[in-house]
Amino acid sequence: MKNNASPHPIVPITLDTFFMLIRDSLKQGTCSKLLMTKYRGEEKNLQRVVVRPIELKNEPVLSFVYSFKDRDITKNFGLADGIEKIEHLLGAQFRSAHLLTTAEETQLDISKKGKVAMHTRKLQKMESISSEHNREKKRFVDINRPYLTELGITDQQHRLIPSMSRKWKQINKFIEVLSHALDQASVVQENPIQVVDFGSGKGYLTFALHDFLRHTLHNASTTTGVELRPALADLCNKTVSKLEHEGLNFVCGDVKTHAPTHTDVMIALHACDTATDHAIHYGIRTQAAIIMCSPCCHKEIRPQLHSPAVLEPMLQHGVHLGQQAEMITDSLRALLLEAHGYSTKVFEFISLEHTNKNKMILAVKQNKVTKVDAVLEKIASLKAFYGITEQCLEQLLAAPKKNSEENYR
Numbered sequence: 001m002k003n004n005a006s007p008h009p010i011v012p013i014t015l016d017t018f019f020m021l022i023r024d025s026l027k028q029g030t031c032s033k034l035l036m037t038k039y040r041g042e043e044k045n046l047q048r049v050v051v052r053p054i055e056l057k058n059e060p061v062l063s064f065v066y067s068f069k070d071r072d073i074t075k076n077f078g079l080a081d082g083i084e085k086i087e088h089l090l091g092a093q094f095r096s097a098h099l100l101t102t103a104e105e106t107q108l109d110i111s112k113k114g115k116v117a118m119h120t121r122k123l124q125k126m127e128s129i130s131s132e133h134n135r136e137k138k139r140f141v142d143i144n145r146p147y148l149t150e151l152g153i154t155d156q157q158h159r160l161i162p163s164m165s166r167k168w169k170q171i172n173k174f175i176e177v178l179s180h181a182l183d184q185a186s187v188v189q190e191n192p193i194q195v196v197d198f199g200s201g202k203g204y205l206t207f208a209l210h211d212f213l214r215h216t217l218h219n220a221s222t223t224t225g226v227e228l229r230p231a232l233a234d235l236c237n238k239t240v241s242k243l244e245h246e247g248l249n250f251v252c253g254d255v256k257t258h259a260p261t262h263t264d265v266m267i268a269l270h271a272c273d274t275a276t277d278h279a280i281h282y283g284i285r286t287q288a289a290i291i292m293c294s295p296c297c298h299k300e301i302r303p304q305l306h307s308p309a310v311l312e313p314m315l316q317h318g319v320h321l322g323q324q325a326e327m328i329t330d331s332l333r334a335l336l337l338e339a340h341g342y343s344t345k346v347f348e349f350i351s352l353e354h355t356n357k358n359k360m361i362l363a364v365k366q367n368k369v370t371k372v373d374a375v376l377e378k379i380a381s382l383k384a385f386y387g388i389t390e391q392c393l394e395q396l397l398a399a400p401k402k403n404s405e406e407n408y409r
Contacts (some may be wrong), residue, residue: 011252015091017101019090019107022086030101031053032166033052033163033166034050035048035098036048036049036089036090036094036097052163058077062077068229080244086206095110103122104121104122130401139172140172140176140179140216141160146337147207147208150242151239153167153293153336167204169359178253181292182290185290187290187377193264194219194221195209195266196221196226196263197223197226197267198282199271200250201227206248207236207239209224210247210248216404224249237249258282260285264290269294271296272297273297275395283363284397295329295363300391301328301332303390304386305328307386328382328388331382332393335382336393336397337363338375346362
């Protein structure tokens, strides 16, 4: 008799599956961080919640950092209450979550119809202590630098705080990318390098790049962190004063309105949707030698896309539609940068603290003449193929220049 029963029945993915992963990681001591995003609740200006296991008075607790548009609020809960809080928030108020453990990272997404999708990626195995020690010597950032302690990345003995290991890795990779870009760029490193960092947040990378330029390269650089939230800008300026970091300051502002000045390096990490286009436009119009962007939330062109019918089986899935919009948007940005004399690279970066996005666009100004017509033809063909009529960066570059935006170099 033929048996039609499946030997491996499919177990549907539910929220409980994800909650079990959280409980197991906390029980085993492998949980590093939980990030909840895509807030749909009633709390005004709440954007995300980051949960980390910590110890308070020798007791394990869960630290919840509620990130609002203009401030951060920290609340601590016991493990049982904390897990209950997570289960209350996720699904009902947050539609996306990213769980990071020492062995793997898991991305959870909940559709508008309540469908749960989950993807897990194994991380590389931790290396032995001896090999880690040897690799430490190759770091681009000196772990003994005072700002790392002040920002809570290292303790008073300059030892890495375990919960900040991912941030430490991100800082080093960021400085490594910047260092190689400076070697390729036309920046004269004997002259003071001018840096603008849009969306500087808590200043982790801003402090790191300024310290690298000043301490490692011995360049009399000037770095400005531009941040929308006044409280964070004020907090970072207090840290600057305490550390006496000359040439570093933070201002409250927006990439769309920040007055353009002479800029050698323009940075914009986690600039949401068209904010990335405004940041790139700022870099191009100030003729920055280096432009570094980590885009996210590619919303602008997605509604415009008209893909060929042959792609319908793939694009019936929302996640694929989003990936397609992301790929096309960043390809157009890279081509527009090339049309304005930049060599571009689009590559994977380390995931940022507040997003699982890990793509970076790196553009370095070239002295050689660019075949502009050929690049513009590629842009036109790509737009025509997908039925794209509007793209923010292209429109910004086509707009008449203001008199105050003449030459910054």
